[in-house]
Amino acid sequence: MKRGLFITVEGTDGSGKTTQMGLICEFVRSIGCEAITVREPGGTRISEQIRNIVLDPEYTEMCFKTEILLYSASRAQLMAEIVRPALEHGRIVICDRFIDSTYAYQGFGRGVEPGLLENINNFIIEGIMPDITFFFDLNPELALGRRVASTVTDRIENEKMEFHKRVHNGYVKLAEKYPDRIKKIDSNRSVEAIWEDVRRVLESIIY
Numbered sequence: 001m002k003r004g005l006f007i008t009v010e011g012t013d014g015s016g017k018t019t020q021m022g023l024i025c026e027f028v029r030s031i032g033c034e035a036i037t038v039r040e041p042g043g044t045r046i047s048e049q050i051r052n053i054v055l056d057p058e059y060t061e062m063c064f065k066t067e068i069l070l071y072s073a074s075r076a077q078l079m080a081e082i083v084r085p086a087l088e089h090g091r092i093v094i095c096d097r098f099i100d101s102t103y104a105y106q107g108f109g110r111g112v113e114p115g116l117l118e119n120i121n122n123f124i125i126e127g128i129m130p131d132i133t134f135f136f137d138l139n140p141e142l143a144l145g146r147r148v149a150s151t152v153t154d155r156i157e158n159e160k161m162e163f164h165k166r167v168h169n170g171y172v173k174l175a176e177k178y179p180d181r182i183k184k185i186d187s188n189r190s191v192e193a194i195w196e197d198v199r200r201v202l203e204s205i206i207y
Contacts (some may be wrong), residue, residue, distance in 0.1 A: 004087040005206070006128065008098040011136035012168050013157050014147030016187045016194060020136060021096055023195050027202060028092050036086050039096035041074035044081045050074040055154040062155070064110045068120065071102060076124045084128060098130060100174055100182065105156065108170025109163050132205055134198060135175050138187040140164040 007024060009017045021037065028035040041051040053059065054070040075098075086093050099121045106112045144164055147157060175182040183201050187194055 004091040008130040008133045014143035015136040015138040017136045043078040047074040104170035109167040133182045136187040140168040
């Protein structure tokens with residue numbers, strides 16, 4: 001059976017990626033394909049428990065090594081339980097964040113050496129990479145402002161603005177490095193205008 005399609009969405013919190021992920025899912029199902037949506041960290045019983053720990057704003061003492069390993073453990077469980085089996089059965093998997101988040105947040109944001117992160121990721125994903133990644137590009141100050149206005153913030157969102165700027169810069173550099181896979185979408189527009197760009201990319205890889 002042909003391997004399924006792996007789609008990931010990336011961007012700083014408040015960039016609109018969750019809304020677009022919902023539209024991607026609707027589009028995939030409208031053309032008769034089976035879509036599975038998951039999120040990182042999370043997506044499985046174990047991974048959701050890890051999410052509760054790693055994003056809890058009370059754990060301000062968490063060191064970056066613990067953070068990396070918790071995110072990685074969540075991803076490992078998600079890959080084993082959902083992503084790998086779904087792709088092997090030819091399904092379309094849409095994931096809210098994946099390895100690019102690791103490079104952006106822990107690499108550019110925390111300053112962790114990229115080679116270390118790559119080794120950890122390679123151990124977990126075992127060659128399974130997204131077929132396409134949408135990076136929803138929005139000024140981090142505007143993006144975080146939207147996020148703060150909508151709900152209670154988590155431990156990562158509570159980081160200083162300089163951290164979020166480094167993360168955003170990391171995403172921009174990743175998109176420049178992997179232009180065939182990572183499609184940068186200008187998110188400083190209406191939902192409809194953003195979706196038009198996303199839809200065109202989807203049509204080019206699905207049809």
